[in-house]
Amino acid sequence: MTHPHQAALVNGQHLDFIVIGTGISGIGATYAMHKRFPDDSFAVLDEMDGFGGTWWTHRYPGARSDSDCYTYGYSFKPWETGRAIGTVDEIRSYLGELIEENHLARHFHYGHKLTAAKWSSQDQRWSLEITRLHSGETLTLTTTFLWMCTGYYDHGKGYTPEWPGMADFRGQWVHPQHWPQDLDYTGKRVVVIGSGATAATLIPSLADSVAHVTMLQRTPTFMSADSPIHPLETQLRALDLPADWIHEIMRRAFIAKVDGEVEISFAHPEEMRAALIEQARALLPEGFDVEKHFNPSYRPWQQRIAIIPDGDLFAAISSGKASVVTDRIERLDATGIQLTSGEHLDADIVVTATGFNMKMFGGVPFFVDGEAVDFTQRVSYRGLMMEGIPNMAYVAGYIRSSWTLRADLVSDLVCRICEHMEKQGYNVVVPKVPAADADMQRLPWIDTENVNSGYFMRSLHLLPKQGDRHPWKHGLEYAEERVSFPAVQPDEEALTYR
Template sequence: MLATPPDFDVLIVGAGISGIGMAAHMEMKAPHHSYTIVERREQIGGTWDLFRYPGIRSDSDMHTLGFDFEPWKHEKSIADGPAILDYLNRIADERGIREHIRFGQKVISADFRPDEARWHVTTETDDGQRHLVTANFLYLGSGYYDYDDPYDAGFDFSEFEGDVIHPQFWPENYDYTGKKVVVVGSGATAVTIVPSMADKAAHVTMLQRTPTWMFSRPAKDKIANFLRKILPEKVAYAITRFKNIKMQDFSFKMARNKPEKVKEGLHKRIRKSMGENFDLTDFTPPYNPWEQRLCLVPDDDLFESMKSGKASVVTGHIDKFEAKGVRLKSGELLEADIIITATGLSLAIAGKIDVSVAGEPVQFNERYYYKGCMFSNLPNLAVVFGYLNASWTLRADINSNFICRVLNHMRETGTDLATPVLTDAERAKIVDDDLFDFSSGYIQRGKSIMPKSATTYPWRLNQDYIFDKKQLREGDVDDGLLTFTRAGANAMAPDEQLEAAE
């Protein structure tokens, strides 16, 4: 082992769901390894601390968006942002994680030195001061989108006389009482904002270029709440989590295999809310369910605000923004005092950190995912990119558990390099897959920067949690592809070790 140890065994980037989850898993499963978390913000929570727009909530149930080790105890399974922050803060405090967090430090660059088996990571504070920290292993829990620059749809608001707000930068204590609001977009953010603002605003219009498939469900899970009354908390949570994972998996596969049947079911649910004669044009996308994420409408809140006359949905193309609102290409003017641009996010890889190995920049779009958690020929680095068809935390949990297994194996074998080796010969056999066969705008826009994914495991980012969980929890860590070596001149290179093993 190296004579001079790094500052920490593991450096975790980000104190959101992914980072807090990894720290908790380490406390339980890799307690002999030291770690620290660097977080650019002044609070934990990541997405749930950044977004402050009205109604901010999960669009997944908290029995799967919650961690596998920490039961969700609230009555509502579709939780608002403050409740999710309370959950994360309680975990950080009860498990001693908060004392490991360095707030107000943004990671600028990370260079891996193979001869030292350590990452040299540069962080920067708000006042421009830079600090260097070293770690043997780097765990990126920095999310999937750009915190600084959301997607700019290129609208010209120069003539508009009202306020223009992007949900990612919601003004504190913003008063919209009695205002006419147009929300541009039809994704989860827009579907959340519209009913939440409708109670105070004069009227809220959701302006969509293309409809989105929506499904309604109660915010409270009756089965979960019943089980909590008759069973121990952890048992009730485990059963509910299992139920909801199976339901998510079934629903997704049903949508892919029998899309017309699923369309019929979604429309039937909307008509139950809006009436049998309701015109479904604005709720009938030109694509099949789960070719983009479905939008959740908890307790029919969007439909209730539409029935009350406080909200409406309009499908059309924008011609221009005028002084008093939005002119559509049809000629219709949607009057507005406030325009909210819920037009989407911009993807970001590795938290926009300048990642390099021995000074050579890492091009992630040239590397393959390894088990949805590491990257080909890139040592001692793991990442979380959650599921598109299920809750983010499902991936965060199994990735954290797997990396704890990797860390323990390194400790047991006296190795300090863990590298998923993809040789040129093996790479020539790989067939590339469409990493995300989703038509969502943010996915399509970001494909060019995304890592590669193969048609065959383990060189792919799967969208099948049940399969992934079995592989990452029960599969061999030392599988002949993930190689474990020691740093130093006498150690074999990973590809040489692989050949020797063969």
């Protein structure tokens, strides 16, 4: 699929840059290249039929951001809805405005799936095998620099555990990532398995229409009942300030808020735990077992805290339209779910809000000079390039802060590296571990004492490594990288040019 003012890609075509993905990362990277390399050629490919990435696939009821949109939005485009938590439609509208305002759509090619990436040192370029999904046609494109903006999970298949008796259930199975737009849940008994941000979003959205909705969780998640409208914004808007001023002030306010929460969660985790539990207790019915249902065993911010605007999940529970069950599934049967406690949950629809499967670099096979690349044996350079892989960058966001805060930093540093190459007359940049760091420990992608989200824990064996020292460590906080990234010199020892 092509834009009306866009020339179709042709077999054998060469471009200076190719970006894979039109989600938050890909749009940000395209904007950066458009501004800083106006004379270079580039194309942006996505296998889906529209922009947005997550916001293209996530169409379940109530889908919304799980970060404030002042920091989830870009530094260079104000978020102006007046609500910190954006709906899927608001986020796609925001992205669409950015694309239109900067005439980026002509670079986007939808329905184009990257199936293999092959680097040739002799030619000093990538050869990319592409399939046009709507026609089945294949073509090969070449590029000097490849920018992977595919995120790190599988858009094509959400994660669903296996339980005994699944084939016996006569109702309907639904994964939020593949929500049928014609699903009629009116008057139905719905069980949502899971307790993360997706479950917390779905349940209040379903509560008024269904007969009853139950959140079935194996273990609890921390919830924060924040207001979607920050009191500071109300004051700023009353002053009739320019939109970009408000955006910048609000970004700083939310950055400081998250920084403070993360700092407290490390220094005084039990105080943070108590505050979150007491907030829930104040918004739930008297006698509700908050300790059982909303007090996880892990430290606050060891996994993401689910934001529930104005406590909408707690309100649905208080109304009696929703309930929470903390138990384990023994098996499914024709009419619902049998729990290990002996309780049975009757269900017409079971929603598996059980997370996603991780898939680095879109699951695309990479080759360097004919040798297949095993990313699990390589370390990442600052969490944006891979050891031994020439002219390739990628974007991975923060665990606690907004994804886009890191995407912005990565875009700036990648562009500075490419500007350095052009200025010095280099064609190739490769991250290499210097001889002085040859004894460096190769550690898992994340420190599980720091972060233990289920999707990471299930996938560590599939992910690249990190080192035990800079610049080979990643998974850092925005508070550190907003200082360290701008200070990086493109000619540092870890980057080899030729």
